[in-house]
Amino acid sequence: MSKTLIIIVGPTGIGKTSTAINIANSYNTEIISADSRQIFKELNIGTATPTSEELSQAKHHMIATHSIKDYYSAWEFEQDVMKLSIQLFDKHDTLVLTGGSMMYVDAVCKGIDDLPTIDEELRNSLKAQYEKEGIENIRRQLKKLDPEFYDIVDLKNHKRVIHAVEICLMTGKPYSSLRTNSIKKRPFNMIKIGLTMDRADLYERINLRVDKMFEAGLEDEVKRVYPLKELNSLNTVGYKELFAHYDGEYNFEKAIELIKRNSRRYAKKQLTWFKRDAEITWFNPSDIEEIKKHIEKQL
Incomplete structure (x- = not known):
C-alpha cells in the first residue's frame, strides 16, 4: 500500500x-x-x-x-x-x-459493523416512548430481545439502549448477533x-x-x-x-x-x-x- x-x-x-x-x-x-x-x-x-x-x-x-x-x-x-x-x-x-x-x-x-438504517417511524416511536415513560420499559424490551447485550451495555446510556432495541426490532435478530467487533x-x-x-x-x-x-x-x-x-x-x-x-x-x-x-x-x-x-x-x-x-x- x-x-x-x-x-x-x-x-x-x-x-x-x-x-x-x-x-x-x-x-x-x-x-x-x-x-x-x-x-x-x-x-x-x-x-x-x-x-x-x-x-x-x-x-x-x-x-x-x-x-x-x-x-x-x-x-x-x-x-x-x-x-x-x-x-x-x-x-x-x-x-x-x-x-x-x-x-x-x-x-x-x-x-x-454494517447495521441497517433505522426506519424513521420506528425511531420516532421509540423516542416518543422514552419521552413519555422514561428508559425503564425500553430496558425491559432489550432484556427480552437481546439478554446478551443487556448484560454488557451501560444501562444508564439511554441512546445505546434505544439503538439496540431499534436494531432488534428492525432485523428481528438480537443486536449482539450482528456485532462482530472485527x-x-x-x-x-x-x-x-x-x-x-x-x-x-x-x-x-x-x-x-x-x-x-x-x-x-x-x-x-x-x-x-x-x-x-x-x-x-x-x-x-x-x-x-x-x-x-x-x-x-x-x-x-x-x-x-x-x-x-x-x-x-x-x-x-x-x-x-x-x-x-x-x-x-x-x-x-x-x-x-x-x-x-x-x-x-x-x-
Whole structure:
C-alpha cells in the first residue's frame, strides 16, 4: 500500500486544527475532519469549527456538510469518508484526518459493523416512548430481545439502549448477533499522532477558549437553535448548558462555569479513550518538527 492516512487526535482545545494544517501543507495534501459536531452547518462557534482563515490555509472536508435536523452517525461517517478517501488518494499519496470524536476516528481506523438504517417511524416511536415513560420499559424490551447485550451495555446510556432495541426490532435478530467487533482492513497505511500536554496547561487553554467563544458570539448561535434543543445533534457541551440556563435552571455565570467544567471532563475522557490505542505516538503540539520527523520516518 503506497497511500497513507496521517491521523491527528487529542483532547478538545489542544491545537489539532493548527497541527493538521501544518502537516497537510508539508505534504501538499488535504484534511478530513473527524468531528461529530463540526459536520453541522448551523454550529460553528460552539464546535470550534476552523475559521475562514484556517479553511483557506488547507482544503478541509466533512465540515458543515449536514443540518442539525439530519440523522447522522459514526456508521454514516465511515461510509462517507471511505468514499471520499478513494477520490482524494487519486490526487495525493497522503491525507490528514483530524478530530476528537472518538467513535468517528475509530470508524475510519477500525470500521463499524454494517447495521441497517433505522426506519424513521420506528425511531420516532421509540423516542416518543422514552419521552413519555422514561428508559425503564425500553430496558425491559432489550432484556427480552437481546439478554446478551443487556448484560454488557451501560444501562444508564439511554441512546445505546434505544439503538439496540431499534436494531432488534428492525432485523428481528438480537443486536449482539450482528456485532462482530472485527477490525476492517483498509487500503491505506495509517500513522497515528496524539497531542497532549500538562493537564493544568490544557485546562487553562480550554477555559480561555470558552471565553473566546462567548466573545465570538456563542450566545447568539445557541439562541438561534434553542427552538430545536431536543435534537440529538444539540446534546453537546456549550449548547446544553445554555439551553438549561434559558430554561431557568441556573444563572448565566453558572452556565459558563459548567461549560468550562464539562469541556475539561470531555477532554479527560478523550485522553483516556485514545491512550488505549498503542499505535498512537504522543507529542506536545509545540513539538511540530518532532512530529514531522516521526511522520517522515514512518513513511
